[in-house]
Amino acid sequence: MAFPHRHLLGMADLSPQDITQILDLADTFLEISTRPIKKVPTLRGRTVINLFLEPSTRTRTSFEIAAKRLSADTINLSGSTASTVKGETLLDTARNLQAMAPDVVVLRHSASGAAHLIAAHIDAAVINAGDGMHEHPTQALLDLATIRRHKGDMARLRVGICGDIAHSRVARSDLIGLTLMGAEVHLVAPRTMMPPGIETLCRPPGRVHLHDALDEVLPLVDVMMMLRLQSERQSAGLFPNLREYSRTFGLGPARAARLRPDAIIMHPGPLHRGVEIDPAVADGPRSVILEQVTYGVAVRMALLYLLGGGTVEA
Amino acid sequence: MNDEIRQSEGSVPPPLLIRGGRVIDPAAGLDGCADVLLAGGRVVAVSPHISDGQVPPGARLVRASGLVVCPGFIDLHVHLREPGHEYKEDIASGTRAAAAGGFTTVCCMPNTTPPNDCRAVTELVLRRAAEVGVVRVRPIGAISQGLRGEALAEMAELKEAGVVAFSDDGRPVMNAELMRRAMEYARMLGLPLVQHAEDLSLSAGGVMNEGPAATRAGLRGQPACAESVMVLRDLELCALTGARYHVAHISTAASVRAVREAKRAGLPVSCEVTPHHLTLTDAACCSYDTATKVAPPLRSEADVAALKEGLADGTIDCFATDHAPHAPQDKQVEFDRAAFGMIGLETALPLLLRLVEERVISLPDMIARLTSRPATLFGLPGGSLRPGSPADVTVLDLQRVWTVDGTTIRSKSRNTPFVGWQVRGRAVLTVCRGEVVHDEMGPLPTAPPAPR
Numbered sequence A: 001m002a003f004p005h006r007h008l009l010g011m012a013d014l015s016p017q018d019i020t021q022i023l024d025l026a027d028t029f030l031e032i033s034t035r036p037i038k039k040v041p042t043l044r045g046r047t048v049i050n051l052f053l054e055p056s057t058r059t060r061t062s063f064e065i066a067a068k069r070l071s072a073d074t075i076n077l078s079g080s081t082a083s084t085v086k087g088e089t090l091l092d093t094a095r096n097l098q099a100m101a102p103d104v105v106v107l108r109h110s111a112s113g114a115a116h117l118i119a120a121h122i123d124a125a126v127i128n129a130g131d132g133m134h135e136h137p138t139q140a141l142l143d144l145a146t147i148r149r150h151k152g153d154m155a156r157l158r159v160g161i162c163g164d165i166a167h168s169r170v171a172r173s174d175l176i177g178l179t180l181m182g183a184e185v186h187l188v189a190p191r192t193m194m195p196p197g198i199e200t201l202c203r204p205p206g207r208v209h210l211h212d213a214l215d216e217v218l219p220l221v222d223v224m225m226m227l228r229l230q231s232e233r234q235s236a237g238l239f240p241n242l243r244e245y246s247r248t249f250g251l252g253p254a255r256a257a258r259l260r261p262d263a264i265i266m267h268p269g270p271l272h273r274g275v276e277i278d279p280a281v282a283d284g285p286r287s288v289i290l291e292q293v294t295y296g297v298a299v300r301m302a303l304l305y306l307l308g309g310g311t312v313e314a
Numbered sequence B: 001m002n003d004e005i006r007q008s009e010g011s012v013p014p015p016l017l018i019r020g021g022r023v024i025d026p027a028a029g030l031d032g033c034a035d036v037l038l039a040g041g042r043v044v045a046v047s048p049h050i051s052d053g054q055v056p057p058g059a060r061l062v063r064a065s066g067l068v069v070c071p072g073f074i075d076l077h078v079h080l081r082e083p084g085h086e087y088k089e090d091i092a093s094g095t096r097a098a099a100a101g102g103f104t105t106v107c108c109m110p111n112t113t114p115p116n117d118c119r120a121v122t123e124l125v126l127r128r129a130a131e132v133g134v135v136r137v138r139p140i141g142a143i144s145q146g147l148r149g150e151a152l153a154e155m156a157e158l159k160e161a162g163v164v165a166f167s168d169d170g171r172p173v174m175n176a177e178l179m180r181r182a183m184e185y186a187r188m189l190g191l192p193l194v195q196h197a198e199d200l201s202l203s204a205g206g207v208m209n210e211g212p213a214a215t216r217a218g219l220r221g222q223p224a225c226a227e228s229v230m231v232l233r234d235l236e237l238c239a240l241t242g243a244r245y246h247v248a249h250i251s252t253a254a255s256v257r258a259v260r261e262a263k264r265a266g267l268p269v270s271c272e273v274t275p276h277h278l279t280l281t282d283a284a285c286c287s288y289d290t291a292t293k294v295a296p297p298l299r300s301e302a303d304v305a306a307l308k309e310g311l312a313d314g315t316i317d318c319f320a321t322d323h324a325p326h327a328p329q330d331k332q333v334e335f336d337r338a339a340f341g342m343i344g345l346e347t348a349l350p351l352l353l354r355l356v357e358e359r360v361i362s363l364p365d366m367i368a369r370l371t372s373r374p375a376t377l378f379g380l381p382g383g384s385l386r387p388g389s390p391a392d393v394t395v396l397d398l399q400r401v402w403t404v405d406g407t408t409i410r411s412k413s414r415n416t417p418f419v420g421w422q423v424r425g426r427a428v429l430t431v432c433r434g435e436v437v438h439d440e441m442g443p444l445p446t447a448p449p450a451p452r
Helices: A016-036 A059-068 A089-099 A116-121 A136-149 A169-180 A215-218 A242-249 A289-308 B001-009 B093-098 B118-132 B155-161 B176-189 B211-217 B226-241 B253-264 B275-279 B282-287 B301-312 B348-357 B363-368 B372-379
Strands: A045-052 A073-078 A105-110 A125-131 A160-161 A186-188 A208-211 A222-224 A264-268 B016-025 B030-037 B042-048 B058-063 B068-071 B073-078 B103-108 B136-139 B192-196 B246-249 B269-273 B393-403 B423-430 B435-439
Touching: A016 A136, A016 A289, A045 A089, A045 B155, A045 B282, A059 A105, A059 A125, A059 A136, A059 A289, A073 B030, A073 B192, A089 A105, A089 A116, A105 A116, A105 A289, A116 A125, A125 A136, A125 A289, A136 A169, A136 A222, A136 A289, A160 A169, A160 A215, A169 A186, A186 A215, A208 A215, A264 A289, A289 B001, B016 B253, B016 B363, B016 B393, B042 B363, B068 B363, B073 B093, B073 B348, B073 B372, B093 B103, B093 B118, B093 B435, B103 B393, B103 B423, B118 B136, B118 B155, B155 B176, B176 B192, B176 B226, B192 B226, B211 B282, B226 B246, B253 B269, B253 B301, B269 B301, B275 B348, B282 B301, B348 B363, B348 B423
Parallel strands: A045 A073, A045 A105, A105 A125, A160 A186, A160 A222, A186 A208, A222 A264, B016 B058, B016 B068, B073 B103, B103 B136, B192 B246, B246 B269
Antiparallel strands: B016 B030, B030 B042, B068 B393, B393 B423, B423 B435
16 A cells, blocks of 8 residues: 655644554564564665754664664764754755755754755655654654554543643644544643643544643553653743652652553653652553654654655565 | 935926826725826825816826725835845835835834934935835834833934834833833824834743644744733833823734723724734644744734724724845744744735725725824824825725735745735835836826827
C-alpha cells in the first residue's frame, strides 16, 4: 500500500489508516534490531540528513541508527556544527542541503512550524523530529506502537498525560494520535501549564478530559504518561518551586500504587528523576520507558522506508 | 503649512472636471450623482451639473459615471520606514502605495532610525515628503525619547515642527506615570496621544493571539487582555488629564467595550481598526505564514464580531491600515523570529468593502471612516469635498474585480497574506493637491471638448 504523504510534519496530517500502516511496518522492523547483523539493504544509496538545531540525544541517535540499519548514508548536523550559528537562516541552510540532493531531511528545531517552512522549499522528504511546542510526531508514533504492543486495540483505552502540557509538543502529538486511534485522553497539569483550547486538538472531539488533580486520574487510566517540565521553553513563575510541583504533580510510589494493576507507565524522556517521576517508579515493573526507546528505532525505520524509499521494493 | 511647500515649488496642475459620478461626501451629507470641479489645488464646485461655461480652459475631464467620487482617503497609521529602514519602504514607495490604494494623506509613525523624537527628524521627514512624496505625509511624533518609554520627547518642539499626534507605536508606554505626563503635555498642546495598547508583561514572548489556534500551532500566545488592560489603565489617565486619547489598531472585544463605555462617560477617546483585524482571525496563523504575524495579533472570531459591532454602533471612529512593510529577510524565517506587521495601503479598500457587502456599515459610513472622521480626529485638511477644501479626491470602481498580485504591489515590500485573493473594488483615480497621482482610467481628454 502506498503511503499518501511526502513529508511527516505532524500527527494532525495523518489518518488512522496511515498510523496503522506505520505501526504495522514498525512491528516488522522491530525484529531487525535483534539480529546479530542489524542491517538490511533497503535504503542503500539513499541519503538522510539529520539536522538537529536543538539539543537531542535520544531522537537524533534513534534516527541515525534507524537510517543505518536500513543502509542509508546518514549525515548529522547539530546546533553547534550547522551554519545557523554563523547567522545563516534556516531556509538558506535547507536550500544548501537540498543542493546536495538528500532524500530525507530530519529536522529538530526550537521554533514551531520550522519543518513546515523547509518542507515548502525543498524537494527532499521532511520528517519533523520536534518543532518548538507544536508537534513531535515520531515520538507519538513510538508511543502508540508501545501502547499497542501492551494493550492491543486502542479504542476506548484511557491514557493519562500529566505535566507541562502547554510547552510539550509530545503532549500535542500524543493527544492527536491517541484520540484518532479511539483512545480517551485525560490531561493533568497545573492551570499555568494547561494551554487554552487544548481540547480542540482532539479528533474527533469529546475524547479528552482536563483535570487539576493527578489523583483523580490515576485510578481511571490504562496508561499513565508523565512529562518533564520544559524549563527551556517556560517563562518564569509558572509554578512556585520544584518541591511543591513534585508533591502535587509528581508520580511517586504511593501514587503509582493507586494505578490499576495492569496500567503501564510511560515517559518520553529525558527523565527528571525525583521531579515528575520517582526513580522507583521509573525503574519499576510497570515502566515501559526503555521499550519506548526501542520502538523509536523501529518506528523511525518504518518512516524512513515509507518517505525515503520511493521506488524501493521490499 | 509644511505640506504646501511642494505646491509652491511645482507647476500648477490643470483643472480637473470629474463628471457624472456618484459623489459621496459624508462631511457634507452628500450622496448623489454630481460633477466635481477642481482648480488651483482646491475643490471649486460640486453640483449636479457643472455647465461647460463654468469649466476653465484646459481642464481635463474624468468620465466617472458608474464610479464613486469621494474625498481622498486619510490613513492615520502607516510606517514609511524612512529614515533608517529604506530597504523595507521609503517615503517615495510608501506614498506611491498610498496613492494606488486611494489615500491622499498618510500619517507616519515615529519608529524609524533614528526615531522621530525631535524636530530634526520631523523636518527631515517633511522635507523628504516634499521632495519625493506622492501624497501628503503628516508625521506623528514620539511620546518618549528614543521610544524607550523613560522620558518625554520634545513634544512642544515636535508640534512646532509639524507633527499631528504623538505615539510610541510599535511599543506601548508601559510606565503609567510617564503616560500621565505625556497626556498632560498632549492636552496642553492640543494634539491626540496614540497608544499601541499592549501590556508587555502579559504579552511577553507571544507571537500570535492566545487561544485554541495558538495551542494547535504550538505558538506562544498573547492574551487578548494584554490590550484591554492597557486601554483600561489609559482611560483612567485620560479621565485624570482630559487628554485626547486614541487607541491604535484596536483588536479585542474587551477594548471595544472599554472605549464604548468611556465614550458614554464623555471621555475624549477615539480608536481606529485595521482592515486585516476585521478580515482574518488567529486561525490564519496556523499555516505559519509569517505575513499573518502582526501586532496586535489577529484575534478570535468573537473579537472580530465585536469589532464589527463597534463599527456599527460608532464606537470605532475610523479605519487605519497600520501599513508595516518588511523585507523578505525579515519575514522568510521561523514564525517566532519573523518581524511583526503587514502592508495594507493597497488592499484596504476591497477588504473594507466586504463590510458594506455584509451590511455591517453603509458605503457612506465606510467612506466617512476613511475621510472625514480621521481628518477630524487629527485636525487634518481634507476629508471633504466642500468647495474650498483641498483638491484631494479618490475615484472608486466598486465593481472592479482584481487579484492581489505580489508583482504589481507598489510598496517595496510584499508582506501581505492577501496575495492571491480575488477582491472587488479599486481606486481607479487618485488626485492629491489637484494632481493626478494614481490613474487607471487611461489618458484624460480635455474638457469641455474643443469647439469646432
